[in-house]
Amino acid sequence: MLKKTDEYRERTVHTEPIFQGKIISLQVDTVELPTGGTATREIVRHPGAAAVLALIDGKMLVVEQYRKPMEKFQVEIPAGKLDAGEDPIVAAGRELEEETGYKAGRLRPLSAFYTSPGFADEKLFIFLAEDLVKGESNPDEDEFLNVEAITFEQAQQYIREERISDAKTILAVYAWQVYRLTGEI
């Protein structure tokens, strides 16, 4: 069992707000170290996000979109940030429907993780969609997406080609692999 040593907690002695944007904000905290000195911590605040692993007839629903930070197209499971105060499961259902047109009869929590615990508080919630029904897609006005359903082998190929290369989608493909091996998800 790992010790939880309370003296290692980093007490904030100063917070410097740097930026408040539409999606993220940035602050620099000065913290006291256990040894008595201080250090700075650069911290990005993010509202969190929800994503969906949606399997239909043995295929996974993915969307392709341009990702500006990497300046490249990426194939990802449907996802989006949480609106203020929004329950992740509601966001997951909304993003699935907006981006792919599919409505989930049921969404089950699959995983949840902090994307970058060193500098950001973003938490991402992944749900497994069940009882999918086709409707109409309706992406945000500055989102431009291709929707597709891909096989497990295609997903592995896309990972090798780095067309799939984001944490949530790679994790979803691992979860899918475990599901294929055990029948449980």
Add this chain to the structure above:
Amino acid sequence: MLKKTDEYRERTVHTEPIFQGKIISLQVDTVELPTGGTATREIVRHPGAAAVLALIDGKMLVVEQYRKPMEKFQVEIPAGKLDAGEDPIVAAGRELEEETGYKAGRLRPLSAFYTSPGFADEKLFIFLAEDLVKGESNPDEDEFLNVEAITFEQAQQYIREERISDAKTILAVYAWQVYRLTGEI
């Protein structure tokens, strides 16, 4: 096969530098949309990071540390950011040794992913450590770590308790599970 539609590429018309820190920098780009309008993109630049899945006698090496963005202790696989121009495999070996005292005879690429493709360019490389030899740990002077080796069942328990809740470690545990099921990693 997904289409790769070149007109959906987002052309930058302006870059506003906001912040240059020790670890991250922040800029806001104004981009042209396919429809003709513009939108802004908040972009965090990060040098990238490397992490290690190290299995010894059926246990996984983890470190516990305080994570300021979430204000809590987190149990994670050994990891750290890349130094300027550093090869991820070199950083992985260095972080493993600094944080745990173990030296890997061999490091194999296991996975690599962008942690938050919506707002950051951080790429994280995970390696599988083989032929581990015990030495002495030597963490950075502002790092305070507990090192432990945990079983697969403990890892699952820590995930349920959210003591493990970051992308790289959850992904490493999935990879470990696949390895246990198939004998391949």
